[in-house]
Amino acid sequence: MNFCSQCGGPVVLKVPVDDDRPRHVCASCGAIHYQNPKLVVGCIPVWKDRILMCRRNIDPRKGCWTLPAGFLENGETAAAGARRETLEETGATVADLRPYLMVDIVHIHQIYLMFCCRLAAPDFHPTRESSEVKLFREADIPWDDIAFTVIEKTLRRYLQDRPSGRFPFRADKIEKRDLIGN
């Protein structure tokens, strides 16, 4: 950040009065520009004993497999965002969303919130963002080609819980040393 988004003046990094950390502050109008983590919302869409995954058609990690997820937008609930991302990336409509796993990824300023859900019907298709969309049985999950650490973590956690039939909410975190893709 170099310029103030309100007045166009130059910003400087300084600690505002009554604050405890440096912020981008406009040298002209005094506006303080806060930067905060973003929420990424996504789904584990299930049909019978299979999980819907998509092969990324865009960078980063183009060609690798993932679960549908993306940045929460202004104007939607977290569940609505997860549903929208799933529709955009897989063409599938999901139902019965329940918050399942929150993952802090501090060094990239992101928090993932993944929902358990079921496919409303086994209908899905490739999209602009996904070159392939497919239901996987546990034994067939392409573990060597998962796009992001957080997605691998989500799948493993879900599969650990599945035999019990109970999916209590869980929190986890990813540190830089854990990374495969982000």
Added chain:
Amino acid sequence: MNFCSQCGGPVVLKVPVDDDRPRHVCASCGAIHYQNPKLVVGCIPVWKDRILMCRRNIDPRKGCWTLPAGFLENGETAAAGARRETLEETGATVADLRPYLMVDIVHIHQIYLMFCCRLAAPDFHPTRESSEVKLFREADIPWDDIAFTVIEKTLRRYLQDRPSGRFPFRADKIEKRDLIGN
């Protein structure tokens, strides 16, 4: 947003290629400036049968009672943010944080994440942000002077769960018509 924070050029609202909604896009350098909801993290700090609350010493809702909560900062996990806010607003150190309630407040682009926790010791004090900090038994909670709808909702939900001794993770939302304070 009027100006590009990267190059200082004017921004226009338009739908970028491969996007589906208007964004602030720089007319000079082409940078796209996304705006996303912010996460507010906070605590329900408990000591025996009492809940720690603080009286706001700052606007909005100065003079009303609240639970410690504030914007998650870059560089911290959600739990670390909730712990920091509690220390800043009440002087108290908390332990055993468990995610408890997520509340979407769509129209102000915020998501609250409230943690159950206990005071490490019954030590707390007024702070710059809180003119008074106090432990309340259920019967003494100042329901008529709660600062924000989301805080009232959190307290009522917690007190409903308390007799069972179980605090499963819950999701809720607040719409404009529900509001008392935000």
